Amino acid sequence: MSFLPDLLLEPLVRAALTEDLSPMGDATTRAVIPPGLQYAAALNAREPGVVSGLQVAAMAFRMVDPGLRLTLHSADGRPCGPGERLMTIEGAAASILMAERVALNFAGRLSGIATLTAAFVARTEGHAARITCTRKTTPGLRIVEKAAVVHGGGSNHRYGLSDAILIKDNHIAAAGGIRPVLQAAARARSHMMRVEIEVDSLDQLAEVLDEGGADVVLLDNMDTPTLTRAVEMVAGRMVTEASGNMCLERIAEVAATGVDFISVGALTHSARTLDLGLDF
Structure with a gap:
């Protein structure tokens, strides 16, 4: 391949x-x-x-x-x-x-x-969740390391900063909150560019759902019951991605929450x- x-x-x-x-x-x-x-x-x-x-x-x-x-x-x-x-x-x-x-x-x-x-992909068997990589790659080797993730049955997250709008906690803090950052993204995006936003609580997720404008929500560092509730709240309105210290031992239970993607930095930084x- x-x-x-x-x-x-x-x-x-x-x-x-x-x-x-x-x-x-x-x-x-x-x-x-x-x-x-x-x-x-x-x-x-x-x-x-x-x-x-x-x-x-x-x-x-x-x-x-x-x-x-x-x-x-x-x-x-x-x-x-x-x-x-x-x-x-x-x-x-x-x-x-x-x-x-x-x-x-x-x-x-x-x-x-x-x-x-x-090994990570095998732990998702029976569930729809896909394993995806991150930008935590060896400088200069991203193209081949991301190809290796695909060879292992995983999928690729964005390749670099220009691929998509991914709003993380520091963007939210610097831009003044979830509502203004989503509004700014809506003005700046092209019709070909998706918007993903990171949340670390159900209250933040509720604000994202109320405002709209995001295609993907990154559910960061949530325990399994909270992830399950978050997927229920989204109810298919956005793509869901679980992230944050995803170890091999936890992947099966995270996949069982119904999330669409599980991003794992360890695939490239700790293999x-x-x-x-x-x-x-």
């Missing part, structure tokens, strides 16, 4: 390779690998998970040496098991070694995000890297 154009990924991979190879290339490979030595290597999973980042890893190898021959045995978005071969790389041993760490860093990090996302290895 590779849906990002290579032209968007190329700057990320180039920057990572430049960081690793600057200023004078790979000293170890230059010292110990005979020129012209040909080899084959396998990118293998060492634990179960969901694959992401193969598209980026393949680009790292090809960017170092377009002559390398790559065979993909899996695809982004597929589950993997321990010992499963994900990719074979054949060609100059020096080129494979120069790209190895960058390829593994991307694939391991992104597969970890996809794997954690899949453990999946153990992948490159074996000659």
Whole structure:
């Protein structure tokens, strides 16, 4: 499931390779690998998970040496098991070694995000709630980290600040309250832009419902009974999103409240890297 154009990924991979190879290339490979030595290597999973980042890893190898021959045995978005071969790389041993760490860093990090996302998604089984990510991403890597969330079965929240109007508590405080901030948003929005507003109490939610003008309400840091009551109050008039310290152990009960989305910052800021290895 590779849906990002290579032209968007190329700057990320180039920057990572430049960081690793600057200023004078790979000293170890230059010292110990005979020129012209040909080899084959396998990118293998060492634990179960969901694959992401193969598209980026393949680009790292090809960017170092377009002559390398790559065979993909899996695809982004597929589950993997321990010992499963994900990719074979054949060609100059020096080129494979120069790209190895960058390829593994991307694939391991992104597969970890996809794997954690899949674990959250599994806890929503039987309910309509969707797991979505946030903007709590690694600087510079948002595009691939959000793609990894999709590979894990989740959905993407807004990509950046320009995608939608998301009114949070600090916006409300600075603008003078819920009513004036919603009125200002209504004046500024285009016909293509949705408005979401954050509330942390049922009283605030009642004010939002009375004023109107929001498409989505973010129910922040509410306990489960309060979330249930909030969904009842909304009664389908807005999309509902639960947020705030959403841990894996709580997801099933939050999904059971009837919310439409559960946003989880941990998907991208706390995912453990999946153990992948490159074996000659």
